[in-house]
Amino acid sequence: MELMHNIIDKAKNLGYSAELIYVNREEYTIEEGEQTYSRYLNEEGYGLRVFKDGKVGFAYSTKLTDSILENAIESLKVSEKDEANQVPPYNKPNYINLYNDFDLIEEAKKNMEKLKDLNEKINVISLTSTSWVSRIGIINTEGLDVSEKRSGITVLASANYKEGSYVGPEIYESMSFRNPNTDIQHLKDNLLEKVLITKEKTKLDFKPKSIILTPKAVYSLVFPLFRYAVSLENYYRGRTPFRENEEINKNLKIIDDPTLTESVYSRSFDAEGQQSRINTIIDREMKTFLSNTYWSNKAKKENTASASRSYASIPGIFPSNIIISFKDEYEDLEEENKIYIDEVQGVHTSNFDTGEFSVVGSVSWIIKGGKKISLREIVITSTLKDLLRNIVAVDKKREMYGNVISGNLEILNVSVV
Secondary structure, eight states: OHHHHHHHHHHHHTTOEEEEEEEEEEEEEEEESSSEEEEEEEEEEEEEEEEETTEEEEEEESSOOTHHHHHHHHHHTTOOOOTTOOOOOOOOOOOOOOOOOOOHHHHHHHHHHHHGGGGGTSEEEEEEEEEEEEEEEEEETTSOEEEEEEEEEEEEEEEEOEETTEEOOOEEEEEEESOTTOOOHHHHHHHHHHHHHTTSEEOOOSOOSEEEEOHHHIIIIIHHHHHHHTBHHHHHTTOSSOOTTOBOOTTEEEEEOTTOTTOTTOOSBOTTSOBOOOEEEEESEEOOOBOOHHHHHHHTOOOOOOEEOOTTSOOEEOOSOEEEEESSEESOOOOTTEEEEEEEEOGGGSBTTTTEEEEEEEEEEEEETTEEEEEOOEEEEEEHHHHHHTEEEEESSOEEETTEEEOOEEEOSOEEO
16 A cells, blocks of 8 residues: 555645555456366556556556556657646545355355255356455545455356257356355256256247347347436437437336445446445436546536446446336236247447347247247347337336346337347
8 A cells, every 4th residue: 555655645746636555455256067167366556557648648556666657648649638637636435245245266256155056957158257356445635545345146047848859048147246145046046947848849930019128138238228318428420319407218227336235347436436326317307427536626517426448448437237217117017919039149230339239039939828939049129228218117126137227128119030
């Protein structure tokens, strides 16, 4: 710590504003597939930004020495002047507890043992169990000095249905959480059910009333398009389908909440040391675009404290926990004239500026006679804005998948072939 403060003090004495982020992460992973192996990772790094006269320089290193300041100052010399380049202000966050004390190796082994009985029921492709703890801190010349310890656990399993010459699609399920006492049975039950659904496939032979996106599909399809669309940088550049104050859906509310203690995406402060805050992105209308210090200065908007980065990069903009709620919520959305979509492929081919997409529904099903029957691959085409506008109902039962908390979403007017 002393050397970090010395570097900040030296930068200040030389006439620069400066900010130093430091990260230390310990991680232990066990993976079982065609081979079984374990991996221990201990990574440490430092990133330094220096500011002067609207210019910014950046350097990073895995070992802290005085040379990091010299390199940052050298890179500042080729920086273009921009008055939005300012060191983040002093901030004292309200800390939330994001750390649980557990043995990394024993925790990973414990969860792997819990996953192994899947081998007796389905054709398992891979099982992964990871536990980690990270320490992150940020100091700067404005008096900012924040740090906290965060821990997390991730389990992942993939499998398919295999009988004779028939091989079904690969199904994957994952969970990330902080509390080591979290029950992972839900993951196992979901994987087993979906694998068994795919043992029988049928062709879509009717026009569906609507589609149902599961929380996993919301995370893999909606979230990538949404996080891009609600970035203040993209709004400023005219590269988002959303406009301020336009009505999206009178019953829809989407917030970004970094204060949920159980989520591994939560934080007491963002990657610039600014206190985390709950941001309402959509509440009937488009309310807020997420920002960091640079883009809030550039666009002359309030900073939403949504900066994200590693020690080896400058801050970008990224949501924490996206929570989707809806006025009309139901106990059960299951009907026989709907299509349920759980996994999609090809989101990366979408037009992120307009929100247009055409993706393959690699895992989807319909209900016939009360039974779930897997569909052969279908193609889903729409736009992000139309998806959100045409949500008509949300299942009351919510799940967290990745950093999205949502129930099943029922959506009208989506092209499915």
